[in-house]
Amino acid sequence: MKNKASLQLSCPIPASEYDSIQLAHGGGGRLTAQLIDRMFLAALGNEFLEQAHDGAFLTMDTADLAFTTDSFVVDPLFFPGGDIGDLAINGTVNDLACCGAIPRYLSLAFILEEGLPMEKLWQVVLSIKKAAEKAGVKIVTGDTKVVEKGKGDGIFINTSGIGECIKGTRIAPERCRPGDLVLINGSIAEHGMAILSQREGLGFSPAIKSDTASLSAMLNDLLHQISSVNVLRDPTRGGLASALNEICGSSQTGIELLEDKITVSEAVRGACEILGLDPLYVANEGKVLIILPEEDAEKALKILRSHPEGAQSAIIGRVTDEHPGIVRLRTLVDSTRIVDMLTGEQLPRIC
Amino acid sequence: MKNKASLQLSCPIPASEYDSIQLAHGGGGRLTAQLIDRMFLAALGNEFLEQAHDGAFLTMDTADLAFTTDSFVVDPLFFPGGDIGDLAINGTVNDLACCGAIPRYLSLAFILEEGLPMEKLWQVVLSIKKAAEKAGVKIVTGDTKVVEKGKGDGIFINTSGIGECIKGTRIAPERCRPGDLVLINGSIAEHGMAILSQREGLGFSPAIKSDTASLSAMLNDLLHQISSVNVLRDPTRGGLASALNEICGSSQTGIELLEDKITVSEAVRGACEILGLDPLYVANEGKVLIILPEEDAEKALKILRSHPEGAQSAIIGRVTDEHPGIVRLRTLVDSTRIVDMLTGEQLPRIC
Numbered sequence: 001m002k003n004k005a006s007l008q009l010s011c012p013i014p015a016s017e018y019d020s021i022q023l024a025h026g027g028g029g030r031l032t033a034q035l036i037d038r039m040f041l042a043a044l045g046n047e048f049l050e051q052a053h054d055g056a057f058l059t060m061d062t063a064d065l066a067f068t069t070d071s072f073v074v075d076p077l078f079f080p081g082g083d084i085g086d087l088a089i090n091g092t093v094n095d096l097a098c099c100g101a102i103p104r105y106l107s108l109a110f111i112l113e114e115g116l117p118m119e120k121l122w123q124v125v126l127s128i129k130k131a132a133e134k135a136g137v138k139i140v141t142g143d144t145k146v147v148e149k150g151k152g153d154g155i156f157i158n159t160s161g162i163g164e165c166i167k168g169t170r171i172a173p174e175r176c177r178p179g180d181l182v183l184i185n186g187s188i189a190e191h192g193m194a195i196l197s198q199r200e201g202l203g204f205s206p207a208i209k210s211d212t213a214s215l216s217a218m219l220n221d222l223l224h225q226i227s228s229v230n231v232l233r234d235p236t237r238g239g240l241a242s243a244l245n246e247i248c249g250s251s252q253t254g255i256e257l258l259e260d261k262i263t264v265s266e267a268v269r270g271a272c273e274i275l276g277l278d279p280l281y282v283a284n285e286g287k288v289l290i291i292l293p294e295e296d297a298e299k300a301l302k303i304l305r306s307h308p309e310g311a312q313s314a315i316i317g318r319v320t321d322e323h324p325g326i327v328r329l330r331t332l333v334d335s336t337r338i339v340d341m342l343t344g345e346q347l348p349r350i351c
Numbered sequence: 352m353k354n355k356a357s358l359q360l361s362c363p364i365p366a367s368e369y370d371s372i373q374l375a376h377g378g379g380g381r382l383t384a385q386l387i388d389r390m391f392l393a394a395l396g397n398e399f400l401e402q403a404h405d406g407a408f409l410t411m412d413t414a415d416l417a418f419t420t421d422s423f424v425v426d427p428l429f430f431p432g433g434d435i436g437d438l439a440i441n442g443t444v445n446d447l448a449c450c451g452a453i454p455r456y457l458s459l460a461f462i463l464e465e466g467l468p469m470e471k472l473w474q475v476v477l478s479i480k481k482a483a484e485k486a487g488v489k490i491v492t493g494d495t496k497v498v499e500k501g502k503g504d505g506i507f508i509n510t511s512g513i514g515e516c517i518k519g520t521r522i523a524p525e526r527c528r529p530g531d532l533v534l535i536n537g538s539i540a541e542h543g544m545a546i547l548s549q550r551e552g553l554g555f556s557p558a559i560k561s562d563t564a565s566l567s568a569m570l571n572d573l574l575h576q577i578s579s580v581n582v583l584r585d586p587t588r589g590g591l592a593s594a595l596n597e598i599c600g601s602s603q604t605g606i607e608l609l610e611d612k613i614t615v616s617e618a619v620r621g622a623c624e625i626l627g628l629d630p631l632y633v634a635n636e637g638k639v640l641i642i643l644p645e646e647d648a649e650k651a652l653k654i655l656r657s658h659p660e661g662a663q664s665a666i667i668g669r670v671t672d673e674h675p676g677i678v679r680l681r682t683l684v685d686s687t688r689i690v691d692m693l694t695g696e697q698l699p700r701i702c
Binding site: 023026027028029030031032033051053054055056057058059060061062063064065066067068069070071072073075094095096098099101105107108109110111140141142143145146147148150151152153156158160161162163165171172173233234236237238242246283341342343347348349 | 374377378379380381382383384402404405406407408409410411412413414415416417418419420421422423424426445446447449450452456458459460461462491492493494496497498499501502503504507509511512513514516522523524584585587588589593597634692693694698699700
């Protein structure tokens with residue numbers, strides 16, 4: 001086992017040995033063991049992974065846990081602002097944080113396509129390492145499968161995660177109440193447009209960057225200071241519109257959004273206009289919707305803004321009992337329109 | 352939400368509506384919600400899944416947990432004795448059981464290929480339901496992604512699982528000690544040969560059936576009655592040979608296997624001979640290696656044999672300090688040969 005000090009940035013399996021993934025790397029024999037030892041353990045090794053068991057033994061500090069899973073099939077694997085590796089860590093970390101939990105332990109399972117360049121896999125592993133360290137989570141158990149060329153698409157990743165629930169918090173979509181305010185920690189639609197412009201070879205200048213980020217530290221801080229938070233939700237696939245529609249559906253409340261409070265960067269707005277997309281439906285990966293009583297909203301804003309991920313936080317709407325189950329947008333010209341759930345597929349394989 | 356009583360065996364999304372999976376079923380919008388509600392919640396729904404949150408809230412009975420993950424890419428999806436659905440449940444359940452834990456909660460994440468017949472997915476979901484009920488685990492959180500036709504292969508499944516460690520047990524490969532005996536709960540190589548004969552269209556008669564099964568009840572019983580069990584390991588990919596080599600490597604002990612004690616069914620032996628495969632390297636899915644002190648071996652055999660999954664249990668070898676790190680087989684003609692780890696890929700996509 002290599003120790004951390006000896007971790008190299010160059011791929012630990014040189015091209016002269018194997019320049020790409022072979023079926024045998026998923027066979028459970030010697031090549032699987034080599035891949036695990038030289039690449040995964042070298043980069044991600046810790047006392048849990050080194051148990052080299054069918055699973056990890058964990059001792060938790062509380063009996064109240066959050067548990068979540070996500071598979072990542074993003075295309076392309078690398079995009080402005082991130083790659084499938086940090087996306088897979090941040091996505092699961094944020095799902096746990098949105099349960100009101102402190103993310104602790106992650107599993108990491110790869111489905112690799114035969115012929116995947118070894119160097120690409122190594123870049124993703126390094127990105128995973130960096131994102132996990134930043135988010136304060138440990139990868140404690142893993143799995144590697146390989147499928148024949150043409151039966152996969154480079155790299156698919158599943159991460160599942162366990163978090164410890166923060167005492168006193170009760171986060172659930174159905175706890176959304178009339179009078180509550182809706183906050184978001186910054187501008188929307190960046191992840192989806194970064195993927196799309198990379199995929200379609202659209203050279204927007206400046207390049208639109210994904211907002212992928214761990215929200216754990218910011219939300220942890222928020223929940224420790226404000227116990228009245230009712231709903232946390234990361235508006236990923238389906239965007240802001242779909243997330244808010246789900247919340248309205250669960251809680252049988254309505255939400256009124258204020259268009260002039262929702263920030264969309266100029267580059268994203270321009271790209272959306274060219275492609276005929278509504279930014280309300282475009283995926284985010286570093287954003288969270290926070291719904292809480294009005295009296296705590298200003299304090300919450302202050303806390304959110306003290307974190308880099310929340311510097312642009314704003315109040316963007318209000319919960320109402322007037323149109324239960326429905327999200328309405330008050331537009332810039334002071335008319336209103338209904339913001340429905342996403343129908344059909346806007347952007348496939350965005351995460 | 353449908354309640355259990357109304358669960359139909361026919362596909363809840365009729366062919367007249369959608370006869371196959373569309374990209375939009377993974378888009379996070381209305382079609383994703385429909386798939387979850389009408390298919391996954393209808394079959395698998397419980398108080399955890401119905402929280403409809405980014406993750407599940409769990410309250411554990413102990414702070415000592417086991418956590419594991421596995422992706423399943425088996426080809427074909429349906430094979431004699433099982434399918435990818437029960438395989439995905441039993442595989443993760445058995446990994447937890449082999450940690451000396453009682454499996455409790457599973458996550459379930461699908462990567463579906465566009466064009467997958469809806470009816471096939473429903474058959475797999477029903478199989479998951481049945482296997483989870485049999486193993487006594489709950490599916491508490493999930494995810495669904497869809498990739499374009501030709502970028503996946505029907506259905507890939509990831510299951511991750513949380514189990515509660517049984518008090519007083521200390522299971523680890525490095526705890527294997529000279530003098531310990533090696534037990535297995537039945538005949539070997541059935542899963543691998545079932546997959547291979549189905550895949551290659553080899554019509555062995557009688558058909559070779561996969562041994563996929565949950566070992567949780569049997570191992571739970573064993574560990575509650577015998578606290579001296581040192582190692583549990585399910586010999587899946589790479590077969591008996593690879594699993595024992597890993598154990599010898601971790602513990603720096605040797606293992607002597609007795610060929611005449613290892614059961615291989617006549618059908619499996621015949622198929623292996625025709626195909627030039629060594630059954631010691633062929634995958635199992637319902638078998639477990641149990642290593643424990645000699646004085647408890649007979650008691651263990653009795654317990655194992657009292658369970659249907661262990662009716663054919665036998666002592667197949669002994670741990671020794673004579674050839675550390677090496678597995679040796681005493682053959683039927685009383686010579687010995689070294690049983691090395693699997694090199695190269697014997698059977699791809701076996702699980």
